[in-house]
């Protein structure tokens with residue numbers, strides 16, 4: 001099939017590469033000339049395991065190309081995917097200017113029947129607005145051309161995007177037209193090896209499904225973060241509680257890990273957008289407001305623990321003279337993405353409390369530098385930042401942090417204190433290795449290990 005994808009960002013590039021991989025002819029379009037030029041030369045602007053190789057392979061075999069020429073791309077393709085960004089506006093609602101801008105370009109350029117697919121995460125009702133924008137452009141040209149608009153939300157996770165796209169749990173297709181549903185089924189057929197779960201529904205339900213999925217996952221995380229807080233007060237162990245509840249097949253084990261708060265390009269934005277959608281129809285989404293509030297508070301928890309463990313009586317600068325080594329900056333492992341990363345809030349709080357901060361991350365240092373500049377020190381070696389630091393704070397659950405050289409850590413640190421925002425280690429092991437270990441929701445008053 002001939003496909004074009006507007007937006008050579010995260011979702012757009014992954015979709016373009018994967019559709020080309022299954023034999024389609026794909027043109028990826030972006031307004032950013034430098035980005036397109038780079039892609040033509042094989043420079044992939046984001047880090048995602050396997051993506052670069054897939055792009056280069058399909059480019060080499062002539063199935064994938066990049067351009068800034070909207071009109072030519074529209075005219076050469078039957079299916080036009082919209083995968084541009086929907087950044088949150090001032091009021092938290094998703095800003096549709098890029099989506100509707102692309103819709104207008106399609107309306108101006110199309111020369112025959114087209115299927116226009118919304119892949120960007122867009123609020124309920126956007127397909128109608130896309131249809132309206134295209135129709136207006138066609139009317140201006142006096143062109144009576146047929147087209148269908150489909151909602152096809154994307155559920156891929158950063159760090160596992162290629163796998164998620166090639167072997168999805170499900171593909172949701174929102175359409176009001178049987179012919180389009182058949183086209184979309186054909187397009188996705190090669191990806192149905194793991195699960196034959198292509199779910200066709202009306203457009204608005206498809207649009208809502210994406211938000212509801214992300215909001216539900218964010219809710220689980222905030223819920224677990226609060227359970228962890230309560231476990232600390234009550235002397236219970238959140239890891240045991242997770243086992244205890246996850247074994248109920250109605251609940252399951254996934255997305256029940258407490259942490260320093262959820263971040264990334266989706267959860268924070270989508271939770272906000274759904275609250276905002278509620279407001280627009282006078283519906284108070286109280287639950288999601290609480291999910292968001294809990295998450296904001298959770299981002300302070302690690303810095304608070306460090307201040308409690310190390311802080312002086314100076315209320316303004318309790319960590320003056322202290323050095324904190326941080327492992328992990330990206331919002332999650334296997335990405336360099338710093339968007340809404342809890343590390344931002346945590347490090348800002350540590351700096352505000354007077355601490356010196358040194359940080360390691362396997363991928364995100366360049367991105368972090370754009371945020372913190374020279375306010376913190378960086379290293380590509382996870383052990384180099386430990387020398388004489390007063391504590392090690394673990395912020396992101398990269399694999400390389402799971403089984404480190406504990407002797408080396410203990411010898412390097414000025415005080416053997418680890419504050420672990422990802423619960424990577426067994427408290428009993430840490431106690432016997434001579435650490436003061438403060439995880440989340442696994443001990444009361446930093447006494448972990450002694451009771452185990």
Ligand code: UDX
Pocket residue numbers: 154155156157158159214217221254255256257258259260261262263264265266267331332
């Ligand atoms: C998410 C959705 O999973 C994906 O389906 C959607 O398309 C986009 O948003 P992503 O943002 O890439 O994907 O990351 P994900 O792995 O879902 O993690 C999101 C955040 O939740 C991270 O900050 C992560 O650390 C946090 N998290 C996740 C927890 O704190 N605890 C958990 O148990 C799981």
